[in-house]
Amino acid sequence: MKKLVVFFVVIIVLISACEKDDFCIQNPVTPNLVLRFYDNVDRETTKNVNTIYVWAEENGVEKDTISAFNGTSLDSIYIPLNSLSSETVYNISNGTNVDKFTINYTTEEEYVSRSCGYKIIFNDVSFTSDNTWISDFTPSTLTTIDNQNTAHVQIYH
Template sequence: MKKIVLFILLIVLIFSACEKDDFCIKNPITAKLVIDFYDDANRETLKNVTSFYVWAEGKDSIYSNERISSISLPLNSLATETVYNFSKENIINQFTIRYTTQDEYVSRSCGYKIIFNEVTFLSDNTWINDFTPETLTTLDNQNEAHVQIFH
């Protein structure tokens, strides 16, 4: 009888020590910067960029397309700025994004996501005529465009 009780106690201890599987279902992704391109003459109309290439400073091309009117770009969460080069018909425009980062705990299964605060944008305006806004308080979702670039 003692052996049966010890056996049952051992089984209970073994199963109580197991952890349940954790699956992240909250979609905790770190937001990407969403940019829409607009016609400078008619600021309400999206305008495709032709022969478009994008690369981060010191990296290979991360995006190339013949025609595009919107793009989502990741920011470097280990730095305080990310510099992208936008090439349109072989004319290069440097676009700099500066920010501070904040880790936000989502859950044990999801871990952390990065929130970008005090985001500022700078451009050398070669083929980009203008952009809005120049600053953002927080970049924490990618449901809509963060920056509108006019060309």
């Protein structure tokens, strides 16, 4: 009888000591910048960039080419921002011309959960372009980028 009681006590202790599995289901946690391309004449109509290439630049040196946007035809793209810096520079090519698109911001860490950790929120975001093939874009500033549910910037070409 004592063995049975000890057995049940040990089982109860083991079961109560187990922790619930923790999985991060908010992926990606840190949002990407979403750009949507529009026709410069009919500004309500999306327009594919026929041969889009996108690569990052840091201090005038090419860093990373985003292979998902390497020679494809798309009307929107999502690009990561450098959370360790206050500026990210991307070169966006339409196959013929290259436009330098610069994003400036401040970063803020926000706790999400034990499994996800922290995410970065981008505040006081501003955009500039050398307007080589991009005719215009809106907005030129954003208060915050905290999700990637909709396009952040409309680019007209």
